[in-house]
Amino acid sequence: MSEKIGILALGHGSKHPHNKDVVTGVADLIAKKYKNMVVRTGFMNMNTPTMKEGLDAFKGTGVSTIVAVPIFLAHGVHTMEDIPQILGISRNSRKTTIKLDGKDVTLLYSEPLGADELVAELAFKRAKEALSSN
C-alpha cells in the first residue's frame, strides 16, 4: 500500500496501571514489527490519551486511513455502543470520515480480538508458565 495507514489501539482504561500497560505494550509491539504503520493509543475511561486525543495524535503524520482496533477480547456494551459513539461511527457501516490537518481521513473500526487460535496459544503458554514455576 502506498497510502499511509494509522492504527489506533483502543483500551478500556482502569484505575490500576495494568490495562494501560497492556494496551500500550501491544501498540508498541505492532509499531516495532510493522514500521510502515503509525500507531497510537486511546482509552475509554480513566486513562489518557482519550480516544479523541488518540485520533488527534495522528495530526502531522500524513495518514489517509486510520483503523481503530479495540484491544478487547470480546464484543460487549463498550465495543458495540460506547466506542462507536465516541468515535462517531455507526456500528453498521463501521466507517466514517474525519478531518485531520484540514484533510479527509477515513476512520475504520475493526472487530475485537475474539476467539482466535492466537488467544488459545497464549492462554496455553500462560498455563505452561504456571506449571513450570510450580
Place this chain on the structure above:
Amino acid sequence: MSEKIGILALGHGSKHPHNKDVVTGVADLIAKKYKNMVVRTGFMNMNTPTMKEGLDAFKGTGVSTIVAVPIFLAHGVHTMEDIPQILGISRNSRKTTIKLDGKDVTLLYSEPLGADELVAELAFKRAKEALSSN
C-alpha cells in the same frame, strides 16, 4: 508429563453472549490442539458454569493438577482480588490444594494474557481485515 493436567479457562461473563462465546471458543481451541489436557470453563459473573462449577466439572477426569487461566487481557480488580477469593488462592502463593473425588488436587493460578506478541499479531490481523473489507 505422565500426570493428568486440567485447564480451567476463566471468563468475566457478560449479559451479552460474546464474552462467553470467546472464552468457550478459546477453551475449545485449547482442547482440540492439546488433546492430553482436560479443559473446562468457569465464569465470574452472569454466565454459567460458575468458577466453582467449573472446578467441579473436573470430577471423574483424574486430573492431579488444574491450572486456572484468566482469559483476561490484563490484571485488574477481578484477576487480583475477586478471582483469587472465589478460588481460595492467595495472590502470593498462586497455589492451593482442593479435594476432588476425595483426592488432593493442586490448583494453580496463571497470569492473564498480557502484552504479548500474540495479542499484537491478532490486533494487527483485525486491522488488516477492516482495511481489506473497506
